[in-house]
Amino acid sequence: MGEDEVSLPTWFIEGTAVLAGYKVYNEAFTMEIEALEEQLGLMTILLKELESDLSYDLYEDKVYEQGSLVSIWLIVKYGRRSIDKFMKYVGAGPPWPEAFEKSFGITPSAFYVQLGSLD
Numbered sequence: 001m002g003e004d005e006v007s008l009p010t011w012f013i014e015g016t017a018v019l020a021g022y023k024v025y026n027e028a029f030t031m032e033i034e035a036l037e038e039q040l041g042l043m044t045i046l047l048k049e050l051e052s053d054l055s056y057d058l059y060e061d062k063v064y065e066q067g068s069l070v071s072i073w074l075i076v077k078y079g080r081r082s083i084d085k086f087m088k089y090v091g092a093g094p095p096w097p098e099a100f101e102k103s104f105g106i107t108p109s110a111f112y113v114q115l116g117s118l119d
Contacts, residue, residue, distance in 0.1 A: 008096050009108075011050035015067025016083070019075075036073055040115060043069070047112050070115065078104050 045062045047070060075083060082103050089099035097108045104111065 008090060009047075009051040010053060010063055011047055011067035011070060012096075013067075014063045015069070015071035018064050018068035019071050036069070036076060040069055040073060043115075047115060073115075074104065 043062075043066050045059050045066060047066065050059060050063050050066060071083070086099055086103035089102050090096055092099075094102075100111070101107050106114070
């Protein structure tokens with residue numbers, strides 16, 4: 001893997017870690033999609049900026065805050081099994097963007113555009 005390649009986006013790593021830490025993972029299904037999308041519309045940093053390890057240094061609080069919101073949204077929108085599939089695919093070796101598309105049926109770029117249209 002090259003220097004500029006990312007094994008998993010930082011927003012996903014930290015977002016799902018926050019979910020597990022707060023035991024929100026199973027409760028995410030009860031969150032109303034409209035309320036969640038409203039919170040997502042308030043994101044101040046583009047998710048693309050939170051992919052690399054450099055984002056820890058630049059946007060540490062946003063990595064956790066926005067990453068957990070996006071992770072909840074992925075569960076609500078695509079189901080918890082999609083998260084599990086994503087982790088399985090990434091563990092098998094394809095680059096994360098390919099694993100993302102296989103798991104969620106949408107490219108990361110299209111997903112970012114979708115999130116940008118929530119505000």
